[in-house]
Amino acid sequence: MDVETFWQHFKTAHPEITTTHHDTYAFGSTDESADLLAHLVKIGQKTATTSALDLYEVDESLPFVGEYNVILDAHDQPVCVTQTKVTEVVSFDQVTQEHAYHEGEDDRTLASWRREHRAFFANEYREAGQTFNEQIPCFCEVFERVD
Template identity: 80%
Template structure:
């Protein structure tokens, strides 16, 4: 289904939503699995490397709606951002790792998976990952 049709169907079902703005994205390394975790309510948080946002790329903000895509760029569900905060990689909490909903939901597995992902992302732009990088931690709620 087309993302804009999906969004309009959501708005039609939720007349309290007065904005036309929404972000559209798929999650990192396994978009299908991660979109599924959001859809079933297990994944309610995500983390991005703040330094890897493009200069003209807007950051997520509280109240923003997001159309979550699967690995084939098909819309799966809609979330709304509830919290954003910048935290150093090595200061991300067990609670945030749990809400990311991945693997066994521990901070240890979160750090390993995100360390691997961020290392590759930093290498792709000719930079070096370290454990003090600023991370944009976002908490969201599935709204449709």
């Protein structure tokens, strides 16, 4: 099913939702991670995410509280809908154990979160011609699966 049809089915099932705005994206940088992370969101284990604030495009809007998101798998197929509940900007070295746990990945510890995100962000920064350090601003988002 395409994203717009999926979104319209969601809106029909939830007539109290009057917004027409939603963001659409897949998590991760590989097909394998996109499928795994979409699955973790669908089963309710992944309820948070983190991105590098510096790497948002100038014309790319930041997630905002109340925003709906259609989560995609590796084949750009919609898996579920989330709603953003909390956003905050903190430096990489100040991301908390609680946030790491809510990201739902690996063993859900801060140590594994830092290891995996350090490698992920270092690669993203390198591809952007920039240098990663542990004080980069991170955009932390907490969401809830709503369908």
